[in-house]
Amino acid sequence: PDRQRDFAADVAARLRAAGYQALWAGGCVRDALLGKTPKDYDVATSATPDQVRQVFGKQRTIAIGAAFGVITVKGRRGAGQIEVATFRKDVGYSDGRRPDRVEFTDAEQDARRRDFTINGMFYDPADDHVIDYVGGAEDLAARVVRAIGDPEARFDEDKLRMLRAVRFAATLDFEIEADTFAAISRHAEELSAVSAERVAAELVRMLACPGRRRALELLAQCGLLEHVLPEFAGRPEAEREVAMWTLDRLDWPSTAAALAVLTWGALPRVVAEMTQRLRLSNALAAAVGWMNANADALAAAEDLSWPQLQPLLIAPEAGTLIDLIEARAGGPTAGTLVCREKLALPPEELNPAPLLDGTDLIEAGIAAGPTVGRLLRVVREAQLEGTIATRDDAIALALAAAGRG
Ligand code: ATP
Ligand code: MG
Numbered sequence: 107p108d109r110q111r112d113f114a115a116d117v118a119a120r121l122r123a124a125g126y127q128a129l130w131a132g133g134c135v136r137d138a139l140l141g142k143t144p145k146d147y148d149v150a151t152s153a154t155p156d157q158v159r160q161v162f163g164k165q166r167t168i169a170i171g172a173a174f175g176v177i178t179v180k181g182r183r184g185a186g187q188i189e190v191a192t193f194r195k196d197v198g199y200s201d202g203r204r205p206d207r208v209e210f211t212d213a214e215q216d217a218r219r220r221d222f223t224i225n226g227m228f229y230d231p232a233d234d235h236v237i238d239y240v241g242g243a244e245d246l247a248a249r250v251v252r253a254i255g256d257p258e259a260r261f262d263e264d265k266l267r268m269l270r271a272v273r274f275a276a277t278l279d280f281e282i283e284a285d286t287f288a289a290i291s292r293h294a295e296e297l298s299a300v301s302a303e304r305v306a307a308e309l310v311r312m313l314a315c316p317g318r319r320r321a322l323e324l325l326a327q328c329g330l331l332e333h334v335l336p337e338f339a340g341r342p343e344a345e346r347e348v349a350m351w352t353l354d355r356l357d358w359p360s361t362a363a364a365l366a367v368l369t370w371g372a373l374p375r376v377v378a379e380m381t382q383r384l385r386l387s388n389a390l391a392a393a394v395g396w397m398n399a400n401a402d403a404l405a406a407a408e409d410l411s412w413p414q415l416q417p418l419l420i421a422p423e424a425g426t427l428i429d430l431i432e433a434r435a436g437g438p439t440a441g442t443l444v445c446r447e448k449l450a451l452p453p454e455e456l457n458p459a460p461l462l463d464g465t466d467l468i469e470a471g472i473a474a475g476p477t478v479g480r481l482l483r484v485v486r487e488a489q490l491e492g493t494i495a496t497r498d499d500a501i502a503l504a505l506a507a508a509g510r511g
Contacts, residue, residue, distance in 0.1 A: 113185035114147035115231045124161045126153040129228035136224050149190045158190050174208050195219045199263035202299040214239045221267045223252045249280040257289035266300045269308040276312050276321035294329035306384040313364035319354050337380045338368045355433040362390055363426050366397035397427045405431045407441035413487040420457045461489055461500035470501050
C-alpha cells in the first residue's frame with residue numbers, strides 16, 4: 107500500500123471538505139503520469155497558511171515555511187509528511203536566486219510561476235483529473251523540457267533552473283526544447299549567482315542517474331559545464347572522452363565513483379579544490395580523494411608487495427575503485443585480477459588481527475612518541491609477510507628494530 111499517496115489524497119480531501127480548492131502539484135503529477143511512483147507528494151491549495159493550520163491543527167503541522175505559503179502536515183505512522191503550499195506567485199527575484207516576496211493567488215498563476223511545463227501540472231485526486239494550464243501533458247508525451255513562459259526571463263529570475271533543466275532531461279531522458287536550450291546557452295555564466303550547495307545537489311543527482319553521460323554532454327553543449335565542473339571541462343578532449351566512455355560502462359549509481367572517473371589522473375590538489383568548491387560532505391570528499399590517490403597503485407597491484415597492497419584492499423572504496431579500473435580498461439587487468447583473488451581470501455587472512463598495539467610496545471619499554479608508530483608499521487609488515495606469527499615474535503622484532511632505529 108502506498109501510504110504517502112493515501113495520505114496525500116486524505117490531505118486534499120480534508121481541505122476540500124473545509125471549502126478550499128486542493129490539488130496535487132508539480133513533480134508528483136509528472137511522475138504519476140509517467141507511470142513512476144512519486145518520491146513525495148506536494149499539495150497546492152487556495153487556503154492560506156493560517157487556514158491550513160486551522161484545518162489540520164497546530165499539533166499536526168509545521169509552519170517553518172509559512173512566509174512562502176508552505177505548511178508541512180505530519181502524517182501518521184509511515185505516511186511521512188506532505189507540504190501544503192498556498193497558490194502563489196513569486197515577486198521580485200532581484201538576486202537571481204529567490205523571490206523577494208510571494209503573493210497568494212489562484213491555481214493558474216501558481217502553475218505559471220513553476221519552472222518547466224512538465225512540472226507545472228495539477229491533479230485533482232477527488233475526480234481523477236489533470237489540470238494543465240501550461241501544456242505540460244503535451245510536452246510530457248513529447249518528452250520535452252520546456253520553460254514555462256519566456257525562457258530568458260525565467261532563467262534570469264532563478265539561475266538554478268538552468269541546471270534543473272539539464273537534470274530533468276538527463277534523469278527522464280527528455281530533450282531540452284530549442285528556445286529553452288538557447289536561453290540556457292546565453293545565461294550559462296550567470297550560474298555563479300547560485301550557491302555551491304544548490305549546484306552540488308543538482309550535480310550529484312545528475313551523476314547518480316543512469317543518464318549521467320548525457321547530463322555531462324548537455325552541460326557541455328549549453329556552456330554550463332565549465333561553470334559546474336571546471337576541473338573536468340578543462341581536461342584534454344581525449345581524456346574527457348575516456349572518462350565519458352568509462353561512465354557509460356558503469357551501471358551502478360555512485361556519485362563518488364562518477365567524480366573519481368571525472369578527475370582520473372588529476373592532481374590531488376585539483377581534486378581537493380573541486381570537493382571544497384562543491385562543499386561535498388567529508389565522506390564523499392574522502393572517498394573521491396582516496397580513489398584519485400590510489401587508482402594507479404591498484405591498477406598495477408601485481409607489482410605491489412602484500413604489505414603494500416593489503417592496506418589498499420581493506421579500504422572501504424577498494425571494491426568501487428577496482429570496478430572503475432576495469433571499466434576504464436574495458437575489462438579485468440593483471441592488477442585487478444590480483445586484487446579480486448586477494449579479496450576472496452577468508453577475512454582472517456585478508457586482514458589478520460594485529461599482533462600487538464601501541465600500549466604493548468610502551469609496556470615493553472619503548473618511549474611513547476613517533477617511534478611507536480614506526481615500530482607498529484614494521485611489525486605489521488612482518489606479520490603480513492608471514493615472517494612473524496605471535497605476540498612474542500612481534501615484541502622481539504620491535505625491540506630489535508628500536509635498537510637499530
Ligand atoms: P524531484 O523532487 O524529483 O526533484 P520535483 O519536480 O518534485 O522533482 P522539487 O524541487 O521537489 O522538484 O519541486 C517541486 C515543484 O516545485 C516542481 O515540480 C516545480 O513545479 C516547482 N519548482 C521547484 N523548484 C523550482 C524553481 N527553482 N523554479 C520554479 N519552480 C520550481
Ligand atoms: Mg519533489
